[in-house]
Amino acid sequence: MPRDGTATRTRILDAAEHLVIENGYAATSVDQVLSRSGSSKGAFFHHFSSKQQLARALVDRYVEGDLAQLEGSLEATAHLTDPAERAVAIVRHFEDLGDEIMAAQSNCLYVAVLTERQLVDDGTSDEIVRAVETWRVRIAEVLKEALAATGAHDVDADALADHLFVTFEGAYLLCRSTGDSRHMRTQLATFRRLLQSLLGPTT
Amino acid sequence: MPRDGTATRTRILDAAEHLVIENGYAATSVDQVLSRSGSSKGAFFHHFSSKQQLARALVDRYVEGDLAQLEGSLEATAHLTDPAERAVAIVRHFEDLGDEIMAAQSNCLYVAVLTERQLVDDGTSDEIVRAVETWRVRIAEVLKEALAATGAHDVDADALADHLFVTFEGAYLLCRSTGDSRHMRTQLATFRRLLQSLLGPTT
Incomplete structure (x- = not known):
């Protein structure tokens, strides 16, 4: 995995972890994760096939x-x-x-x-x-x-x-x-x- | 409150309590509560103004x-x-x-x-x-x-x-x-x- 890809994956995970811990899993949407991590839908689905x-x-x-x-x-x-x-x-x-x-x-x-x-x-x-x-x-x-x-x-x-x-x-x-x-x-x-x-x- | 109304309210609360404890609050919909309690939307909103x-x-x-x-x-x-x-x-x-x-x-x-x-x-x-x-x-x-x-x-x-x-x-x-x-x-x-x-x- 190229270095940038790893950094993006980590950024998405960090954002998701914060949102899930703060608000709950069902209350967290992929869109919120994208917004908080500053990632695109394409980058997200490159790393994760689903929520x-x-x-x-x-x-x-x-x-x-x-x-x-x-x-x-x-x-x-x-x-x-x-x-x-x-x-x-x-x-x-x-x-x-x-x-x-x-x-x-x-x-x-x-x-x-x-x-x-x-x-x-x-x-x-x-x-x-x-x-x-x-x-x-x-x-x-x-x-x-x-x-x-x-x-x-x-x-x-x-x-x-x-x-x-x-x-x-x-x-x-x-x-x-x-x-x-x-x-x-x-x-x-x-x-x-x-x-x-x-x-x-x-x- | 008539006796029937209280019973309906209790039935809705029982169903909702079970669903929220089992599945989480955000993962529980009003429709699921209606289905489990056997209540109508009208009865629900008579007792509760919102989820x-x-x-x-x-x-x-x-x-x-x-x-x-x-x-x-x-x-x-x-x-x-x-x-x-x-x-x-x-x-x-x-x-x-x-x-x-x-x-x-x-x-x-x-x-x-x-x-x-x-x-x-x-x-x-x-x-x-x-x-x-x-x-x-x-x-x-x-x-x-x-x-x-x-x-x-x-x-x-x-x-x-x-x-x-x-x-x-x-x-x-x-x-x-x-x-x-x-x-x-x-x-x-x-x-x-x-x-x-x-x-x-x-x-």
Whole structure:
């Protein structure tokens, strides 16, 4: 693909991502995407065969970024040998990014996509399921060790790992409903504090 | 209002609530609502001046049901004199309702409404803000006493109360993405277990 083509594709995806996150998928028209990205209909259909195919490309790119954030948090805490300390540090890593995350966007693309049954049924949301499962597996690896070390044998590591995804998505909705983006940081801090109680005073 | 009129209005609202929760607001047309509810256009516009006014009525009714659930949980636990025990019992009350909640609907109306910027900007979501704030105030009343009694003075009762809303909304998204409705119960149980760690072994 020539360099200009890639730049146009990225510009279209950026515009579409903003519009879908802000206004919803069904409420976003191809014409709005063209207008915001300054692209022609010809350029659009050169890159995407339909609005539905654009949605799929949007989700693929977003999931890639999301999983890069996950790996970033694991790398940033890889030096911590105590698993409980590392589990708490992973949540704190996102807590510190909370304001930055909300400055970039007012909602999660996942929320917009999952709201539309059509996008769930036609497989557009399949990559979201892969993201959810990757978060669960990667975070649960750390949590399993931490829970074993602290003796909290009644807690399911997978469900506790899912609670990080749940906190993110729920906090997006809380920010969106109240118009106050500081809730993202506060809710991640709340989960971190609860995790510290569970994993013991050393964290 | 004659009895028949009320029944028609309820039937239209039931159909619209199902369609908006399943498919999204923008993806739901008035014609679909008419078809599902078996109503005429004339009956629809007798009760609602527009699709937007229908959305407002939907939100109002949903918030009323939501706040009734909240008060139900407070009444069901009013006999518990220990505030920490009562706080945990409130979450367990919803945990026990988790499967029932997900049997009735696959997502939260709040998610569908908040996804559409138009509905946020035109004030349709204002009642959702009132619901969020009522949950916060009512749950924080119990949590404040519980936190004071357990000495966890670094935890903000409002943020911890908001975490119940966050758990509900995030769990809806988790259920929707994975297609597994059991996550609602599991995530409420995870929050309950974390709360027990925070509030001490007596709970």
